[in-house]
Amino acid sequence: MIKECEFMDSVTVKPCKLKGKIRPPNSKSYTHRALCLGLLSQSPTLIVNPLFSRDTRATLTSCVNFGAEILDLDSAVELKPPSVLLNPEKLNVENSGTTLRFLTSISALVPQGEVILNGDDSIQKRPMKPLLNSLNDLGVSCSSVNVDGTPPIIVKGGGIKGGHTEMSGSISSQFISSLLISCSRAETETSVKLLEPIVSEPYIDSTLFMINKFNGLVTRNNNIFKIEPSKYSCNKINIPSDFSAAAFIFAGAILSNGKVTVIMDEQDMPQADKNILNIISQMGASIETNSTDSSFTISSEGLLNGGSFDLSSCPDLLPVVSVLSLISSNSVKITGIGHTKYKESNRLKLVASELRKTGASVVESEDSLIIDAPTTIKSCKLNSHDDHRLFMAFSLIGLN
Numbered sequence: 218m219i220k221e222c223e224f225m226d227s228v229t230v231k232p233c234k235l236k237g238k239i240r241p242p243n244s245k246s247y248t249h250r251a252l253c254l255g256l257l258s259q260s261p262t263l264i265v266n267p268l269f270s271r272d273t274r275a276t277l278t279s280c281v282n283f284g285a286e287i288l289d290l291d292s293a294v295e296l297k298p299p300s301v302l303l304n305p306e307k308l309n310v311e312n313s314g315t316t317l318r319f320l321t322s323i324s325a326l327v328p329q330g331e332v333i334l335n336g337d338d339s340i341q342k343r344p345m346k347p348l349l350n351s352l353n354d355l356g357v358s359c360s361s362v363n364v365d366g367t368p369p370i371i372v373k374g375g376g377i378k379g380g381h382t383e384m385s386g387s388i389s390s391q392f393i394s395s396l397l398i399s400c401s402r403a404e405t406e407t408s409v410k411l412l413e414p415i416v417s418e419p420y421i422d423s424t425l426f427m428i429n430k431f432n433g434l435v436t437r438n439n440n441i442f443k444i445e446p447s448k449y450s451c452n453k454i455n456i457p458s459d460f461s462a463a464a465f466i467f468a469g470a471i472l473s474n475g476k477v478t479v480i481m482d483e484q485d486m487p488q489a490d491k492n493i494l495n496i497i498s499q500m501g502a503s504i505e506t507n508s509t510d511s512s513f514t515i516s517s518e519g520l521l522n523g524g525s526f527d528l529s530s531c532p533d534l535l536p537v538v539s540v541l542s543l544i545s546s547n548s549v550k551i552t553g554i555g556h557t558k559y560k561e562s563n564r565l566k567l568v569a570s571e572l573r574k575t576g577a578s579v580v581e582s583e584d585s586l587i588i589d590a591p592t593t594i595k596s597c598k599l600n601s602h603d604d605h606r607l608f609m610a611f612s613l614i615g616l617n
Contacts, residue, residue, distance in 0.1 A: 227598075230615025235475035238512075240482070241466055243268045244459040246420065247486065249276050249315045250427040251454050253323065253398050255296035256280045258431060258449040265293045265455045266482075272313035275336075279308050279320050283327075302327045304374060310336040312561065314343050317368065318391035321348060322399035325357040327374035333362075335369040339561050339603065345370055347385045348392040354382035355400070355407060379405035379446075386415035386440075388556055393442070394424040400444040401433050407444040415440070416556045418530050419489035426487055430454055457483030460490040464537045465609045467493060467515045471502050472544060473616040476516035484511055489531040496538060499524050500545065520546040520590075529553025532560070536610030539568045542588040543577055544617060555584035562604040571599045571607070575614060 248267045253276065255262035267273065277294075281287060284299030304327040310316040317340055324332035335341070346366030352359050356378025362369040377400055384392055393411055400407040415421075428435050431454075434445035458481040470477035484491075494513065498504055500521040505514040523545040528534050535554050542549035557564040569581040576591030594617055601608035 228612060230612050233473060233616060235469045235473045235477050235616065238478040238480070239466060240458065240480040241462040242270075242459050243456040243482075244486075244488065245270060245273055245461070246315070246423060246459075246488070247427065247456045248273045249313075249319060250394075250398070250424060251456060252276045252280050252296065253319045254427055254431045254433075254449055254451070256283055256285050256298050256302075256323065257326075257398070257402060258296075258298050258451065260450050260452070261295050261297045262431075262451050263290075263293055263295050263453040265453060267294055267456050268459065271311055272316060275309070275311040275313045275316045276319070279305070279310070279316060282308060283323070304328070304330040305332060306330065308332060308334045310334060310340060312337050312339055314340065314389070314561070315391055317343060317345070317370075318348060318389070318395045319398060321345065321359065321370055321372055322352060322377070322395040324372040325352060325359065325374060325377050326399060326402050328376075329374050332372045332374065333369055334372070341368050343367060344388055344559055347388060348395055351382040351384045351392070351396060351409065352377070355380055355396075355403065377403040377407070379403035379407040381408045381410075383410040383412055386411040386413060388416070388559055390415070390417035390420040393421055397421075397424050397428060397435055397442060397444060401428075401435075401447045401449060403444070403446060406446070409442045409444070411440045411442065413440065414529070416529050416553070417489060417532060419487055422487040423489075427454075455483055457481075457486045457488070460488045460493060461533055463513075464490055464493040464534060465613065467497055467502075467513075468537045468541055468610070469613050469616055470515040471497065471517040471521070471541060472613050474518055476514065478507075478512050478514040480510055480512045482511060490534055492531045493534055493537065496524075496526055496534065497541070499526075500541060520544055523547030523549045525550040525552065527553045529556075532557045532564075533606060535564055535568060536606045539572060539586065539588060540610045540614050543572070543575060543590050543594055543614060545588075545590050549588045550585060551588070552585040554586065560604070560606075562602045562607065564604065564607065567602055567604070567607060571611065574599060
């Protein structure tokens with residue numbers, strides 16, 4: 218079911234034209250949510266077409282450490298939740314920020330003892346203070362070992378009491394999603410006020426969508442969320458195709474002057490990165506939609522138009538949009554990306570510094586990039602800084 222990843226030091230990409238028909242990987246975001254909600258459910262959940270990756274494997278392994286049983290059914294897994302969460306004592310979230318944030322709240326639900334959450338070097342730089350503060354407001358004792366709001370994180374079990382908290386929405390939507398998932402097990406009703414500005418908001422919609430599928434009781438009135446104690450249950454959930462992954466395939470077709478058809482399953486489920494379709498359309502790429510097989514055919518010839526794009530709701534598109542700027546006839550301005558410095562790497566800074574190696578002119582500010590394409594993209598060696606989205610995006614540049 219899950220194989221060890223094989224790593225390589227570098228990849229050389231030569232110009233070529235992409236063409237064909239493909240189905241992208243399924244959604245990492247929805248796989249995380251299905252596993253966590255299944256762990257907290259009252260009955261087994263069949264998760265159809267989950268994504269198995271390093272990040273989701275960290276969540277799945279953690280679920281097992283909390284006492285879940287996992288049955289491999291080829292293209293699906295059945296998760297049997299424990300009647301009472303076991304205390305794993307230590308959790309290694311690897312490189313997964315979602316696993317870190319979601320399981321911090323879940324760790325509070327173990328009956329007793331402490332749970333320590335930690336991960337790789339990148340994880341140990343991830344901000345956690347907004348979530349820790351809110352959990353403390355809700356009766357949980359939790360803290361950062363280094364007293365700076367970053368992992369390792371210590372969470373004392375004993376449950377979540379509930380009540381009211383206010384939380385910043387400016388760093389990550391994973392904080393509020395974490396509370397929305399776990400506070401169904403709180404002793405009393407929980408209300409959370411999310412303070413503006415709110416980034417990555419469509420991911421909150423994804424969490425609410427999944428909680429509804431699991432029969433949870435969450436209501437939203439503007440930026441106030443109320444979570445009633447409830448018992449999760451969902452016999453079967455289908456994981457959709459991932460627009461985050463598809464975005465790289467779309468960009469590959471455009472950068473190589475090719476033509477690729479991408480089949481996207483379960484399109485009714487909200488995804489932040491579906492916005493890539495609006496962006497590449499505005500930039501001048503051709504998009505053909507086929508409702509029969511739920512596919513999009515992407516093609517482009519010549520230079521793109523450029524434009525201005527606010528990625529505050531879909532920050533993971535920064536690497537993709539930035540490399541598309543390298544074949545744009547006009548400037549590309551990317552805004553709403555200040556919070557990308559808290560991802561696997563400081564993406565705002567690294568995208569700017571690496572794209573300059575291609576000959577592009579890049580003006581960097583606290584919340585934006587303005588990119589002007591080079592006359593000709595220079596042959597160069599780019600460093601992904603151990604960030605998988607940067608690696609995928611930079612790999613596409615060589616196609617041109």
